[in-house]
Amino acid sequence: xxxxxxxxxxxxxxxxxxxxxxxxxxxxxxxxxxxxxxxxxxxxxxxxxxxxxxxxxxxxxxxxxxxxxxxxxxxxxxxxxxxxxxxxxxxxxxxxxxxxxxxxxxxxxxxxxxxxxxxxxxxxxxxxxxxxxxxxxxxxxxxxxxxxxxxxxxxxxxxxxxxxxxxxxxxxxxxxxxxxxxxxxxxxxxxxxxxxxxxxxxxxxxxxxxxxxxxxxxxxxxxxxxxxxxxxxxxxxxxxxxxxxxxxxxxxxxxxxxxxxxxxxxxxxxxxxxxxxxxxxxxxxxxxxxxxx
Ligand SMILES: [Zn+2]
Numbered sequence: 001x002x003x004x005x006x007x008x009x010x011x012x013x014x015x016x017x018x019x020x021x022x023x024x025x026x027x028x029x030x031x032x033x034x035x036x037x038x039x040x041x042x043x044x045x046x047x048x049x050x051x052x053x054x055x056x057x058x059x060x061x062x063x064x065x066x067x068x069x070x071x072x073x074x075x076x077x078x079x080x081x082x083x084x085x086x087x088x089x090x091x092x093x094x095x096x097x098x099x100x101x102x103x104x105x106x107x108x109x110x111x112x113x114x115x116x117x118x119x120x121x122x123x124x125x126x127x128x129x130x131x132x133x134x135x136x137x138x139x140x141x142x143x144x145x146x147x148x149x150x151x152x153x154x155x156x157x158x159x160x161x162x163x164x165x166x167x168x169x170x171x172x173x174x175x176x177x178x179x180x181x182x183x184x185x186x187x188x189x190x191x192x193x194x195x196x197x198x199x200x201x202x203x204x205x206x207x208x209x210x211x212x213x214x215x216x217x218x219x220x221x222x223x224x225x226x227x228x229x230x231x232x233x234x235x236x237x238x239x240x241x242x243x244x245x246x247x248x249x250x251x252x253x254x255x256x257x258x259x260x261x262x263x264x265x266x267x268x269x270x271x272x273x274x275x276x277x278x279x280x281x282x283x284x285x286x287x288x289x290x291x292x293x
Contacts, residue, residue, distance in 0.1 A: 020040075055079075071095040
């Protein structure tokens with residue numbers, strides 16, 4: 001009986017897993033799974049233990065890209081440091097620039113912090129604006145809608161199913177956001193410092209002030225001059241929270257905390273980056289809680 005059940009499940013998986021979808025990061029992977037259901041086979045390329053700007057490329061990623069029907073990427077420059085050579089090596093026409101099977105999520109987002117002059121020459125990794133929109137739960141439905149449209153475009157036969165999955169998810173997420181917004185109201189006006197500008201969309205949405213960053217520029221390691229200036233500014237502004245990610249060194253944050261009395265909060269930049277951030281709800285709940293603390 002068990003064997004028969006297993007065989008049925010395997011067969012169903014085989015029959016219905018019509019689209020092989022690669023996503024560069026886990027948050028988009030989970031959203032794709034919600035909209036695609038049994039009709040998609042989702043692979044996440046970038047592990048959340050790495051800096052999303054610099055995922056360590058493994059040969060196995062090329063094999064995954066080679067098989068993909070659809071690649072969903074964050075865009076806005078976030079994958080510039082690791083994805084282009086993998087895409088070239090995979091040589092999969094379906095997902096190349098301009099192909100139907102490439103979804104660049106940043107095209108659907110109102111990008112913030114877009115610089116007036118391009119400063120990547122100085123090492124700024126946010127030369128196209130801030131690419132970290134997926135840490136804001138208010139962007140989830142924007143991403144889900146773009147994914148739904150793309151899945152329907154690639155697999156029009158199953159339009160009804162994608163649309164139904166989206167409707168169910170949309171209802172659930174709207175309820176979640178209502179609740180989340182109420183909780184976040186208590187933190188309006190709070191001041192924080194970030195290591196890297198990972199939460200600007202979130203902070204802007206919930207009226208939380210970012211007083212500065214441990215990095216002098218996105219992607220540039222802290223200098224003692226910059227750190228001392230930041231400590232001064234934190235004292236003046238009574239900042240008591242430092243938002244630290246899991247992949248940068250933590251010594252500078254600890255030093256700043258010892259000089260200002262602020263608390264270091266380790267928060268996730270992607271699903272599963274910290275313990276307990278394994279679902280979309282848990283991921284954003286942890287971000288909210290640790291920012292508000
Ligand atoms: Zn960044």
